[in-house]
Amino acid sequence: MKNRFPAQQREPTDRLRFLWLALGLLCWLFAANGRLDVPLAAWLSPLFLLRFTRTMHPLSGFLWVWLAALIVTIFWLYESNFYDTLHPFSLINLIILMIFLLSFTLMVVPYLLDRLLTRGVSFLGVLLASLIFPLGQVTCEYLRTHLVPYGFFFSPAYTQHGNLPLIQLVSITGVYGLSFLMTWFTSVSNGIWEQHFSWPVVRKTALIFLSVLMLVLLFGGVRLAFSVPSTQTIRVAGVSAQRATYEQAGSVDGGTDRALASTIFTTATNELLDASRQEARGGSKIIVWPELATYTFPEDEATLIGSGQSLTRTEHIYLEMAYGVYEHGETIANRAVLIDPGGDVAWKYDKAHPGMTLATVKDGPGIVPTAETSYGHLASVICIDAWYPDLMQQVGNKDIDLMLVPGLEWPGTYLWPSYDTSFRAIEYGYSLIRPAGMDLGMIFDYQGHVLASTDYYTTNQQITVAYVPTKGTWTIYGMIGDLFTWLCIASLIGLSALVVSLSLRKPKSAPTPMDSPSTGNAEEEQKAGKL
Template sequence: MSNVSNDRRRWLWLVVGAVAALFAVGGRWDIPLAAWLFPVFLLRFARTSRPVGGLVLVWLVSWAGAMFWIWQMAVPMTGMTVLAGLTFGVVLALPYIADRLVAPRLGTAGELLLFPMAVVVSEFLLGTFAPFGTVVGLLANTQFGNLALSQVASVTGSYGIGFLVGGCATVVNWAWAHPPSWRTARVVGGYVAVLAVVVVGGAARMAWFPVDTTQTVRIAGLNANMGLIRDQMTALGRPDVEVPRGQGALPRFDPDTVRPESAAVIDDLFARTRNAARAGAKIVVWSENAAYVSHAGLPALLSRAQDIARQERIYLLVADNVHLPSPRDSRDETHLIGPDGAVLWTYQKSHPVPGLEPYRPGGGVAPVIDTPYGRLSSVICYDADFPAMMHADADIMLVPGGDWPEIGRTHSEMAGLRAIENGYSLVRQDYVGWSVAFDSHGNTLSTQNTLIDQDMWLVDVPVHGVTTPYRVIGDAFAWLCLAGTVVLIGSVFFRQHPPASGTPKPATAREPEPIAR
């Protein structure tokens, strides 16, 4: 009877964990509390199940969460996105595999630390080495509304939040498996104390070291005119193209084949750039792919941008898509033009979206330039989902983006974590999505829903950033967690050799939890 009851409870833990996991994927319908709950129950299920069957089911839950994110965000379902979902499922299941197979053979400290360190490792692998970045699987994405907690990212990177969530799961499960005692109270109390230090410390950082707003600069964000893009599509014989999906989703075309319509889009961008300057903007940012131009037409575009920047005495970030016959040779890029008309940088998108953007990647380094308004830097859209490339010694990070209705707001809010990590203000000008500006604490300065509002967007942004520990040490915390995970797993592996004859077999630190039969 006991085994039957045990078995029923075990399946309940799986169901609760699986449902909670669907609402903790960095999507539109996230529930912050769900991110803390699902690892508790999935870990409980994995620990009380036979290794192969239990871990396969945990992997299926992780895979289902990734596919649920793809579905709710209306990401085009291609072979690449299905492969991405499978990859996410495998990587996000790794902490459970490590815990189930290794943790029972560790002492208390190792048992409590292995899972949260492995959570950091899985997030770090996705965010640094996989082509999909942290757009899925980063638990910090679910907690951005809690700015006091999120300040820990300024030290550990956003991976520190994953460590705290994973630590909660192991501490709860440890207390679950042990009778109440002073030892249990010390374990739980120790974790609560660490979490309190992080949250109280984050609140203190925001209160005692406020963002310096003594000097701000007015930045204007501009999108290409949606009506004029419809005219382009009509002239191409494609009036059925759903323009609100974003310029990034438009079919590839040679803009010179519809020269009058293409010229109208660019003329409108320059006219509104001039209006923005006369409204007080000192920096004007175009959204991603705002101007579609042929390779032959690029010099004329830049010449006009230089003239306007010089005449209006502004910094102008031109975002264009250069069409070439080979998709691989086409470019998604930006050019920063200074008030003297000089081209200060040309930057090519370093992380084209896998399966959707066939462009050749750029160099992977965010450019930085000193200006009277602080150090300016820039990446393009999806680049901001890769924390390692966002280590820029900047005061203001400019991020032209191009999204679609389902993903726009969530994708822009994810970028706010980069502002906290690196101590700069971040301005993301998003076509058909959600334009947003953050200060270096992650506070939202201004937003614009570009699905319904295509007018000029103006925001006053602090010009002085701060140098955070994370900006200096980078992903040292993640590398430490990787090293710690390897050491703990290695210690168990080397202990597996049979003892010499006559040597008693060492006892394990804790017996595996009972398996329901």
């Protein structure tokens, strides 16, 4: 019987280990879900970082990568101008920084899991060893998304929004499946690297990964080619007030005279109604305002809604009015109201996750509203709500045809929030309209195609118009939800238990394959029982 353990234990070494750390950090800066994202960087960053941690003591490797995560956190906050929306040196800034650090810490945990567990799993085969890192990535990403405020940021999957064949995978697995695929590439590539590209050693694992990748791309290509929206289309529009008016309404604070504030709000409302009327007469059947498009005092809210009802009756349209309720110098509600062509209120929805920047706004009840219309089955959330899986899964299997997502961003996040939100359209099989202040106003179909886009910063008044299908499509993810993710979590737990069991049974003095560096001679290593 072959000896399964080499005679001596040696720590893996790599003289260039800190170069890999530096390259991993550099790529990570451009793969952090920011304005400067480079899709390829999201594939390369974890490869260099994993190469680094594989050649370090587990704890020291974890701490170095955590330090890299801290640098990326600070860079992302700087890049996004996040602090410009808050008061400097305030407690809320410190809380937000700690939240993002916690999120990034969970992003680093997969490297530690890989370093600790892969050593044991290697005895069961290179293929199983290659799965530890992606399983850890999916598990930690799921925990971030569900347990950490703003934890849905920083998924590597979102950096791939422009690769339509690849991202069709999320219609089966959600974004977690794409994250798994990207980090599995990392693990497999690192294994090939460690074996000095010795084809006989890495052939099986490499071919399995390439086969899966090809199947994913084939599925994406087939879905794009044969699931093209072919039903009747209707014209939809996202409209806003003029930029100066919109910004003036948003800047009203407690020091503004009430009469002046009322005048500013009325001006914004009238511009929105005029733009909506113009679009209705141009043929739009569903019109949506961006988040906090205007404001109203509590006692004037009925009047605001009444003006929308009058417009829908006259023009025979559906109108979603998104506005803030303002009282005592603060916004106390972030609301969206859908009015049907008969002037009836179909829903009144308060944002479920208003965020810490609007601390005076209470969380909404978190129930996604829906309405059956002659133009399809409609639903709506507001802005960041679309990134909370528990909320969006409420209507995942309810045949929604069009999702309305009024949005508003701070200037530094320009570009990526709208693109990231487009993943919901692919996951659940509906078209998505997202008019957004201080960002791109965008409309997507259920394959992720951009049907229309307008830039807040290059237009005086955003009017985003597109023809969207009146019928969505069925998706596997919409039916099974996060089943793939739960299978990944269960697999990680199972493999971890197996590693612990093996470690308790093997000789204490016996090292593992990870303990000695590859010589580059696969034949000698196999004879030594190393592989």
